[in-house]
Amino acid sequence: MLGFLSDYTIQNVALGAALLGVISGVLGCFAVLRKQSLLGDTLSHAALPGVCLGFIIAGARQIGFILAGALVTGALAALLMLLLTRNSRLKTDAGLGIALSVFFALGVVLLTFIQSTGNASQGGLDSFLFGQAAAILRSDLWVMGVVTAVALSIVSLLWKEFKLVSFDPVFAASLGYPVLVLEVALTVMIALAVVVGLQMVGVVLMAAMVIAPAAAARQWSGRLETMVILSALIGMASGISGALVSALGPGLATGPLIVLAASAAVAVSLLFAPGRGLLWEIIRRARNRRNLRGKRVLTTLYRLAAHHHDSGYPSEQGMVDAYHGVGTTPVLKRLQARGLVEPVTHIPETTPHWTLTQAGIEEAESILTNLGKQES
Amino acid sequence: MSARSDTETGITDMTTTLHEPDLAIHVEDLTVSYHSKPVLWDIDFDVPPGVMAAIVGPNGAGKSTLIKSILGLVKPTAGHVTIHGRPYQAQRRRIGYVPQRSSVDWDFPTNALDVVMMGLYGQLGWLRRPGRSERAEAMHALELVGMQDYASRQISQLSGGQQQRVFLARALVQQADIYFLDEPMAGVDATTERAIVDILRKLRDQGKTVIVVHHDLQTVRSYFDWLVILNVRVIAQGPVRDVYNATNLRKAYGGQIALLERDAVLDDAPDAEVVPLRGPN
Numbered sequence: 001m002l003g004f005l006s007d008y009t010i011q012n013v014a015l016g017a018a019l020l021g022v023i024s025g026v027l028g029c030f031a032v033l034r035k036q037s038l039l040g041d042t043l044s045h046a047a048l049p050g051v052c053l054g055f056i057i058a059g060a061r062q063i064g065f066i067l068a069g070a071l072v073t074g075a076l077a078a079l080l081m082l083l084l085t086r087n088s089r090l091k092t093d094a095g096l097g098i099a100l101s102v103f104f105a106l107g108v109v110l111l112t113f114i115q116s117t118g119n120a121s122q123g124g125l126d127s128f129l130f131g132q133a134a135a136i137l138r139s140d141l142w143v144m145g146v147v148t149a150v151a152l153s154i155v156s157l158l159w160k161e162f163k164l165v166s167f168d169p170v171f172a173a174s175l176g177y178p179v180l181v182l183e184v185a186l187t188v189m190i191a192l193a194v195v196v197g198l199q200m201v202g203v204v205l206m207a208a209m210v211i212a213p214a215a216a217a218r219q220w221s222g223r224l225e226t227m228v229i230l231s232a233l234i235g236m237a238s239g240i241s242g243a244l245v246s247a248l249g250p251g252l253a254t255g256p257l258i259v260l261a262a263s264a265a266v267a268v269s270l271l272f273a274p275g276r277g278l279l280w281e282i283i284r285r286a287r288n289r290r291n292l293r294g295k296r297v298l299t300t301l302y303r304l305a306a307h308h309h310d311s312g313y314p315s316e317q318g319m320v321d322a323y324h325g326v327g328t329t330p331v332l333k334r335l336q337a338r339g340l341v342e343p344v345t346h347i348p349e350t351t352p353h354w355t356l357t358q359a360g361i362e363e364a365e366s367i368l369t370n371l372g373k374q375e376s
Numbered sequence: 377m378s379a380r381s382d383t384e385t386g387i388t389d390m391t392t393t394l395h396e397p398d399l400a401i402h403v404e405d406l407t408v409s410y411h412s413k414p415v416l417w418d419i420d421f422d423v424p425p426g427v428m429a430a431i432v433g434p435n436g437a438g439k440s441t442l443i444k445s446i447l448g449l450v451k452p453t454a455g456h457v458t459i460h461g462r463p464y465q466a467q468r469r470r471i472g473y474v475p476q477r478s479s480v481d482w483d484f485p486t487n488a489l490d491v492v493m494m495g496l497y498g499q500l501g502w503l504r505r506p507g508r509s510e511r512a513e514a515m516h517a518l519e520l521v522g523m524q525d526y527a528s529r530q531i532s533q534l535s536g537g538q539q540q541r542v543f544l545a546r547a548l549v550q551q552a553d554i555y556f557l558d559e560p561m562a563g564v565d566a567t568t569e570r571a572i573v574d575i576l577r578k579l580r581d582q583g584k585t586v587i588v589v590h591h592d593l594q595t596v597r598s599y600f601d602w603l604v605i606l607n608v609r610v611i612a613q614g615p616v617r618d619v620y621n622a623t624n625l626r627k628a629y630g631g632q633i634a635l636l637e638r639d640a641v642l643d644d645a646p647d648a649e650v651v652p653l654r655g656p657n
Binding site for chain 1: 449465468471475480481484487490503504
């Protein structure tokens with residue numbers, strides 16, 4: 001039943017999606033860490049007028065012209081953003097937003113203009129909006145492969161520089177590194193990744209491919225090295241699984257499925273990643289709350305014993321329950337398991353009684369001294 | 377970006393003519409403006425080598441900007457700076473810099489040792505990766521600031537004081553002659569503050585020049601021996617005992633200071649003790 005894997009088109013699509021996942025996963029890490037997640041969105045929307053201009057100049061749907069056009073208008077949008085933020089009081093997010101909407105509006109106008117001319121060969125130009133993975137050719141894969149290889153080589157050659165500029169650009173400048181050049185290099189490479197992804201997922205959803213794998217990878221890794229590798233792997237896995245799922249039935253669009261797969265990775269990472277995940281946080285809080293309750297019951301027993309001047313004083317559980325306003329059986333059972341308290345019978349009463357063990361007394365005393373230190 | 381692109385010819389031209397070589401730092405007619413509003417106005421100041429100098433002034437006085445323009449990170453509208461007689465680009469290797477702790481995102485995925493090694497990137501130059509000797513140097517610097525046990529700790533898990541020590545260690549591996557620190561004592565615990573002051577004093581005792589943007593007037597006299605009081609212009613500069621007085625501070629802080637009663641502990645104060653009111657930052 002896995003015979004569809006040998007299908008030529010599916011192979012092309014899966015390979016292209018994998019390449020896209022790797023390049024956008026790696027470069028997305030730098031965009032996300034530099035707080036420029038929106039950059040991918042801006043660059044991809046700004047590619048639309050370039051696609052149209054490439055089409056107008058070539059007079060037909062020629063991929064070389066279209067990608068070159070996309071790269072040029074993407075770069076122009078980035079430049080506009082840079083000029084806006086450097087020479088006015090606008091912050092980066094506002095600059096990116098303005099560049100995005102201006103260029104996308106221009107793109108839509110050009111697109112409707114081309115459609116109105118009734119050029120027969122314009123068919124499929126609007127596939128760049130949402131992507132059309134099935135239209136990918138083996139020759140396109142070569143272009144994508146070369147672009148990915150070039151981008152990965154640059155990142156590994158300038159690893160130290162990119163890391164420094166992403167973490168502390170001011171310090172990088174004080175060491176004499178040309179920060180602006182390095183930042184432009186990163187931006188241009190993200191634009192390249194976007195161009196690679198245009199045919200696959202389209203300008204509207206491309207931003208997710210830049211952000212999602214990186215955001216997911218960040219949850220699992222504490223070092224840039226592992227984050228980048230993991231992000232590439234998550235991007236690749238999303239690409240391949242999106243491509244394969246779309247091959248299962250007709251009418252399942254590849255690009256959006258790839259984006260959904262990457263988003264699922266983000267959701268899982270946000271929930272379950274050790275240390276940073278939401279679940280981890282819930283467990284940590286529950287554990288803290290339980291610890292706190294145990295400490296409070298233990299010190300209650302200690303104070304009761306102290307009040308009666310009897311270290312072996314058998315406290316009646318009803319008293320402890322009443323003091324804490326809740327049933328303390330599970331808490332006492334846990335303290336018993338830790339060897340801090342033990343149950344005793346107190347004739348003639350039949351209700352449960354508890355007494356502190358030697359270890360319990362020491363534990364309670366250390367809790368109370370620490371408490372005193374914090375208060376003073 | 378002219379300050380960053382040091383073409384070889386530019387440097388050699390500058391290095392042949394020394395300008396005030398006996399001064400660690402010589403700033404002449406420096407003016408910096410932001411959106412055509414002057415942040416620093418006609419600054420002239422000198423720092424002799426081998427002192428521990430504080431730059432103080434109210435919020436918005438331009439303290440950080442002054443350091444940044446000396447380091448070529450901010451382009452001045454007018455004026456020039458020399459460091460031991462040469463422009464910054466020629467002296468870069470002799471300078472260590474500790475930016476404000478809040479200037480970076482401490483959630484960046486890296487550990488303390490990695491951050492310290494970044495101090496060596498300037499010496500490594502392009503393409504070369506840090507290796508075993510760089511790790512050893514960084515480890516040694518972490519020991520100097522008492523952070524050797526935290527080398528592989530995620531920087532997001534460090535306390536504010538520990539993060540500041542890591543930043544200081546990153547400057548220490550630069551093996552500089554002049555150190556610039558931007559508010560190194562802001563928001564750190566008392567132990568860290570003591571540790572930082574001790575390290576800075578040791579550097580000074582080795583003949584190095586230490587320049588600190590400082591926010592706490594109460595400790596100026598006990599920590600520093602040289603003082604620059606700044607509020608867009610230079611209000612006063614010189615040895616702390618000559619410069620630290622109520623007249624100068626009132627000139628700099630204006631309505632922002634409340635004069636306190638003369639205190640027996642502060643007998644050596646030439647005038648009255650002043651305490652700045654907490655500003656918005």
